[in-house]
Amino acid sequence: MQTLLNKVKAIVGTAHVLTDGDLSAWTQDWRKRTQGKALAVVRPASTDEVAQVVKACADHVTQHPNCGLSIVPQGGNTGLVVGSTPDESGQQIVLSLQRLNAVRAVDGANLTMTVEAGCILQAVQARAESAGFLFPLSLAAEGSCTIGGNLGTNAGGTQVLRFGNARDLCLGLEVVTPQGDVWQGLSGLRKDNTGYDLKDLYVGAEGTLGIITAATLKLYPQPKAQLTAWAGVPSIDAAVRLLGLAHQYLGANLTGFEMMGQFSLSLVAKHFDALRVPLYQHSAFCVLLENADSESEDHARAQFESLLEAALDLGCVLDAVVAENLTQAKTLWQIRESIPLAQALEGLNIKHDISVPVSSMAAFVASTDALLAQAIPGVRLVNFGHLGDGNLHYNVQAPEGQDAAVFLREQEPRVNALVFDSVMAHGGSISAEHGVGSLKVAHLTHYKSPVALATMRAIKLALDPQNLMNPGRVVRPASPS
Numbered sequence: 001m002q003t004l005l006n007k008v009k010a011i012v013g014t015a016h017v018l019t020d021g022d023l024s025a026w027t028q029d030w031r032k033r034t035q036g037k038a039l040a041v042v043r044p045a046s047t048d049e050v051a052q053v054v055k056a057c058a059d060h061v062t063q064h065p066n067c068g069l070s071i072v073p074q075g076g077n078t079g080l081v082v083g084s085t086p087d088e089s090g091q092q093i094v095l096s097l098q099r100l101n102a103v104r105a106v107d108g109a110n111l112t113m114t115v116e117a118g119c120i121l122q123a124v125q126a127r128a129e130s131a132g133f134l135f136p137l138s139l140a141a142e143g144s145c146t147i148g149g150n151l152g153t154n155a156g157g158t159q160v161l162r163f164g165n166a167r168d169l170c171l172g173l174e175v176v177t178p179q180g181d182v183w184q185g186l187s188g189l190r191k192d193n194t195g196y197d198l199k200d201l202y203v204g205a206e207g208t209l210g211i212i213t214a215a216t217l218k219l220y221p222q223p224k225a226q227l228t229a230w231a232g233v234p235s236i237d238a239a240v241r242l243l244g245l246a247h248q249y250l251g252a253n254l255t256g257f258e259m260m261g262q263f264s265l266s267l268v269a270k271h272f273d274a275l276r277v278p279l280y281q282h283s284a285f286c287v288l289l290e291n292a293d294s295e296s297e298d299h300a301r302a303q304f305e306s307l308l309e310a311a312l313d314l315g316c317v318l319d320a321v322v323a324e325n326l327t328q329a330k331t332l333w334q335i336r337e338s339i340p341l342a343q344a345l346e347g348l349n350i351k352h353d354i355s356v357p358v359s360s361m362a363a364f365v366a367s368t369d370a371l372l373a374q375a376i377p378g379v380r381l382v383n384f385g386h387l388g389d390g391n392l393h394y395n396v397q398a399p400e401g402q403d404a405a406v407f408l409r410e411q412e413p414r415v416n417a418l419v420f421d422s423v424m425a426h427g428g429s430i431s432a433e434h435g436v437g438s439l440k441v442a443h444l445t446h447y448k449s450p451v452a453l454a455t456m457r458a459i460k461l462a463l464d465p466q467n468l469m470n471p472g473r474v475v476r477p478a479s480p481s
Helices: 002-012 047-063 121-130 147-152 198-202 236-253 262-271 297-314 326-337 339-346 358-375 404-425 441-447 450-463
Strands: 038-042 070-074 092-096 103-107 112-116 170-176 182-185 211-218 225-233 254-261 285-293 319-322 353-355 380-386 391-397
Touching: 002 038, 002 047, 047 092, 047 170, 047 182, 047 211, 070 147, 070 211, 103 121, 112 121, 112 147, 121 147, 147 211, 170 198, 182 198, 225 236, 225 297, 225 326, 236 254, 236 285, 236 297, 236 358, 254 262, 262 285, 262 339, 262 380, 285 297, 285 326, 297 319, 326 339, 339 380, 339 391, 353 404, 358 380, 358 391, 358 404, 391 404, 404 441
Parallel strands: 038 092, 070 092
Antiparallel strands: 103 112, 112 211, 170 182, 170 211, 225 285, 225 319, 254 285, 254 380, 353 391, 380 391
C-alpha cells in the first residue's frame, strides 16, 4: 500500500495524507458507538484531486484485486448511522471533502447557488442570506455538517414540510465516479427530460455510487416575517388535527411543525435548567409551529391568532404562546434542538428515525408504546420529531436506575425488532432522514422489498464493480444461495 500512498501524497500533498497520530475526528462516529482504523485520511482540495485519488485507488485494486482497499467519503462526520467512518480493517481510505468549501456562484435571477461539497450548511445559509435569499435546509448539526453529507444522506430537518428534503433542494451535481471520471451535472435547470435523472441516483446513496464534489442548490426569497408559536396539546390525535388546521389557515406559509412528548421535554428541563420549557407539565405533547409570511408580520400574527383561536375552540390545543420577538423564537427552537443533547446526558439510548403516514402516527405510537411497556417494565420513551412530514424520532431510554450500557447491549436487538415490525405494520419506513449506513443495512433484508434490494444491488454492481465506494453501507451483496 505504500506505493499507493506515495501516489496519493504526490496528488494532494504530503501534509494532507494523514496516517499517524490521533485520527479519531475522522475514524470515530459522531455518537461514539464505533472506532474504526483508516489506512489514511486524505484531504483533497479540488474535484480534480478527488478524481486523481479515486483513479489511483481504482488502478491499485485492478492490479491487486484481493488487497481489500476501499474509499469512505466523508463530510462533517455528523451522521447517526455509522455511514462515513472506516471499519476496523485498516484498509480503507477516508476521503475528507472538507477542503472543498468554495461557493462557486450565486445566480439570483435563476434562484440558484453552486457550492462545493465541503461547505458547512450554516455557511451556505449565511451566504444565501447575505445575497438576499433563503436556503431552507435546517437541522441541528448545521454548524458542522456539510452539503456533500446532506445530499449523500438526503437530509431532512425542520422545514421539509414546506421545502422538502435535500433531494428536493438540489438541481444539479458534480460527481467523481468509482473509475475516477467526473460527471459534470451542475445544471441549474428545473426542466431537463433527457434520460435518467442521475442526480437523484447519487442523492441519498451515502457515497456508495460515487463522490459528490459540488451541487447546484435552489434558493428562495426571504420571507417578510417569520413567527413561531408553541402549543400544548392533549394527544397525538389532537396534534394531527392541529396540523390539519394549520394547513387550512396558513397554507404554504407553514414551514415547520414539530411535536415533542412530555418526557422528552422534561429531560430538557432537567439537564438545561436555563431553558424555561413552556406548557409541558400539563400537556401530553407540545407542538412548535413556524409561519413564514410573504406579506408582513401583522399578517402572519393575524393568521396565527385565527389558527390558535380555532384550535382552542375545537379542543385540540390546551394553551399556546406566540413568540414576541426573534430572541423568544430562537429560545423555543433551542428547546426543541436540545432534546437529543438532554437525552444523551440522561444516558445511552436506542435511537430510531422512522416515518409513518401522518394519519397513522397516533396509532403507531399508542401500539408501540404499549408493546415496549409490556416487554420492558419501566422503559422510558423519548418521542419527538417532524410530525408535519410524518417523521418521528422514537427513542428508547433505559428504565430509571438501570445501567444504560447494559440496557443497550442486552435490549437493542429486541427493541429494534419490535419497533421496526410496528413501523412496517403501519405502512412506514425504518429510516426517514438519517440514512442506512452500516447500522441499519442488515435490517433492509427483512424490511425492504426483495425486488427493490435486487435493483439496488444491480445498480451498485453496474456503477461500482470493484466495490470501491463505501462498501457495506446502504446495500450488501446478495447472500450465496
